[in-house]
Amino acid sequence: MISKITNFFSKKRAPWEQNLIVLWFGTFMAGMAFSEVMPFLSLYVDTLGQFSKQQLTFYSGITYSATYLVTALVSPIWGRLADSKGRKLMILRASLGMAFVLGAMGFVQNVWQLIALRMLQGVFSGYISNSNALLATETPKEKSGLALGTLSTGYVSGNLIGPLLGGALAEFFSYRVTFFITGGLLLIVFFLSYFFVHEHFHPVKRAKPLSTKEVIGKLENPKIVFGMFITTMIIQASNNSITPILSLYVRQLMHNIGPVTLVAGVIAAIPGIATLFSAPRLGEVGDRIGTEKILSIGFIFAICMYIPMAFVHSVWLLGFFRFMVGISDGAMLPAVQAILSKRSPAEVTGRVFSWNQSFQALGNMSGPLIGSAVSGAFDYGSVFISTSILVAINFILVQINTHSDRHARAN
Secondary structure (H helix, E strand, O other), X not given: OHHHHHHHHHOOOOHHHHHHHHHHHHHHHHHHHHHOOOOOHHHHHHOOOOOOHHHHHHHHHHHHHHHHHXXXXXHHHHHHHHHHHOHHHHHHHHHHHHHHHHHHHHHOOOHHHHHHHHXXXXXXXXXXXHHHHHHHHHOOHHXXXXXXXXXXXXXXXXXXXXXXXXXXHHHHOOHHHHHHHHHHHHHHHHHHHHHHOOOOOOOOXXXXXXXXXXXXXXXXXHHHHHHHHHHHHHXXXXXXXXXXXXXXXXXXXXXXXXXXXXXXXXXXXXXXXXXXXXXHHHHHHHHHHOHHHHHHHHHHHHHHHHHHHOOOOOHHHHHXXXXXXXXXXXXXXXXXXXXXXXXXXXHHHHHHHHHHHHHHHHHHHHHHHHHHHHHHHOOHHHHHXXXXXXXXXXXXXXXXXXXXXXXHHHX
């Protein structure tokens, strides 16, 4: 078996092609590992103690947010280390660390142990970003677009399949066994990366980087750029505010009868599927009618879809409206990226997008906290109402920023 695997990766392939195959599988597994626990993480928390409804939603929110908080703090550290020690080392660190941390989650005996491991999971982030960096530097320039485009489908596919697989594994085996299986698969990723990913590393030599003030000075309209940072944060917070209570809401709608975790996995995956298919088409529409217009349409459509979710009595209706929200994400997320790209000079584009990534992590962290707080104080349906209000605030802020941007351009 081992010889067959070795022959597969060594069979008449250029080094960059071999890297692509291994890293695609690795990013697929990393995306799946992060998303497959979403359908049942709150239900797993519920098995770790005797909690009231308020306590359960509070601990679920903390558990979801812990990883993103730590990721936002440590990512710059790993980025600097990758430039000095190599991207492959960061890939091995992330895959091995995730393997042991995800596997260890199956052994926890209380919620605080789970929260601690979720925080530790954030420490071992960086597999995907370093895979992109390694492939970009090891692939011939004329093939880099193909390679990086193909690699990006690994993470997206993993994110889509993760909730479905996680819900199925938890339903047919158990929550704990699902963590063990995920840890084992990530351990395979580590060994494949160790033996079959090749890097010709040269430490990055760079001049003194621009200061934050100098970067802002390069921007034609800093207000619209920072407005898009806030927009990114609120979009992510809106999407993730529902995460801690989604499986609990599904359980309530199904009256705790039937394959709750499997159905929750389907409901969790539906928006991602809709976004995957709608984003390219809506991006083309935005090119024709204007990026700002498609962004505004996305906000209005999202508000109209979030509100009915608070009043549904069928899990299938919930799935329908979740699919519609995925379409709105397909309008909003690419539009924000396009606006940032158009408003950022090439020399500071990387810095601007790294700041946007930080705001995205803040949204991923704050969303579950907002959702758990609202559901704890009121009920699950109230989370969807509060989310629609959050999107409405975002819409108003974007209108103000884009109006001032048009006024500044006119003058």
